[in-house]
Amino acid sequence: MANGADTKVKAPVEEIEPFEAAQEIEGGDVILIDTREPHEYQEAHLENGKLVPPGLLGDEIATAAPDKSARTIIYCRSGNRSYKAAEQMERLGYTDVASMAGGILAWQEQGLPVVSASGMTAEQRDRYSRHTLLPEVGVDGQLKMLNAKVLLIGAGGLGAPTALYLAAAGIGTLGLVDDDVVDASNLQRQVIHNTERIGVPKTESARLTIEALNPDVDVIEHRIRLNAENILGIIEDYDVIVDGADNFPTRYLLNDASVRLRKPVVSASILSFDGQISTFVPFEGPCYRCLYPTPPPPELAPSCSTNGVLGVMAGTMGLLQANEVLKLVLGIGEPLIGRLLLFEALSTRFTELKVRRDPECPICGPDAPQIPESEMGQFPDYDLFCAG
Amino acid sequence: MATVRIPPVLRPQTGGQPEIEAVGSNVGEVLRALTTDHPATAEQLFGEDGDLNRYVNVYLNDEDVRVLDGLETGVKDGDTVVILPAMAGG
DSSP: OTTHHHHSOOOOOEEEOHHHHHHHHHHSOOEEEEOSOHHHHHHEEOTTOEEOOGGGHHHHHHHHOOOTTSOEEEEOSSSHHHHHHHHHHHHTTOOSEEEETTHHHHHHHTTOOOEEGGGSOHHHHHHTHHHHTSTTTHHHHHHHHHHOEEEEEOSSTTHHHHHHHHHHHTOSEEEEEOOOBOOGGGTTTOTTSOGGGTTSBHHHHHHHHHHHHOTTOEEEEEOSOOOTTTHHHHHTTOSEEEEOOSSHHHHHHHHHHHHHTTOOEEEEEEEBTEEEEEEEOBTTBOOHHHHOSSOOOGGGOOOHHHHOBOHHHHHHHHHHHHHHHHHHHHTOSOOOBTEEEEEETTTTEEEEEEOOOOTTOTTTSTTOOOOOGGGTTOOOOHHHHHHO | OEEEEOOGGGGGGGTTOSEEEEOOSBHHHHHHHHHHHSGGGHHHHBOTTSSBOTTEEEEETTEEGGGTTGGGOBOOTTOEEEEEEOOOOO
16 A cells, blocks of 8 residues: 555656647647757747756746646657656646647648747847847747837937947837937947047947947937927837937927827936936826926936936946837836836935826826827927926 | 935035935925925925925835825835936936
């Protein structure tokens, strides 16, 4: 009796055909595990298949499939490695595991769909391999980034580091709005420019740096200052907007236009040793005016050119902006919606504050008047409004 | 006793101090204690009507006092009052 459990003949691993697996997967509630090597996974895998290489199964399976009683289908290239992996999982206590017979080869022979890296060139598969290895990104996510259009307002203290990292990440289209030229005093923080480019328009300098960094990125230069007449036409072509403007009129103008066109805005601001950042997704969370209904008077709103700014702090905030953009593009993680993050460089302290939608917000509140098509593009005089 | 966190733009009015301890049973009393000790902060925090200026955000810990009871919001020992103006630097 005492040895009963040990003497019981172990049942063989359940094997299912690809068409059966496809039916189960379509029905939902199935954990799908791909037990091959990362380079094989990158070439092609089943949608939602989670990569757990055979050598790492003992360490990683609990993360990929935390519920040991959940229905789990495991596959590999031809069905051998997945069979052994399924046996190992059963020894670990998994109770409902099936190995897919014939693996992904049989699956593809039957014309069933895979997520393949075919949308990327060999160079791109290499360049973005550290992204595509991340289950949260993968080939699908990298293709989303390559197809994304992101507009940066300002190619300065915030825009420079944001643009560099978004370009490196493979955001396919980067729009840059700035009407300034590179000045020597910019170079302590605006790392996308360099000494040889002093006097060159910032959008052009940024484009040259980005093109050298990543030829996949299409840079669109908007060498202008945003105003009520041009803003809608510029932002309508983009998926995500990054606000690194250096003045209040542009920040309020951008907010009102982006709410109207329902464009998400990642908004940061910097001064001295301090930075703030939040992500405004219209009607999903608050807007900039919910947070700041009225701009402060000039004596409470000094600029970096009068008060100074720590270059490293600008870089920190710029990269937090890039992080927000990537999450919005990929649809992963928790963007800073309804949250304002403060960074104090001197104390190295982060503080998070709640930001609520203002029921009386004149721009995104429930009573905000629906502005008719004929009045699109008509904005109040922001310069006057902010001066007052 | 609450801790009031002073934003960079107000620090010239507090002798450069980033944090100040202040006594008060509600947010209004805490801020008034601050303006008593550092009178130059008063006109930037409060309008002529005695209300907070619209362009100054005040948080009790992590919540905007506008969604609590405003200046009447109760303050306990150890609470933090954050004064936060908008910044436009880029």
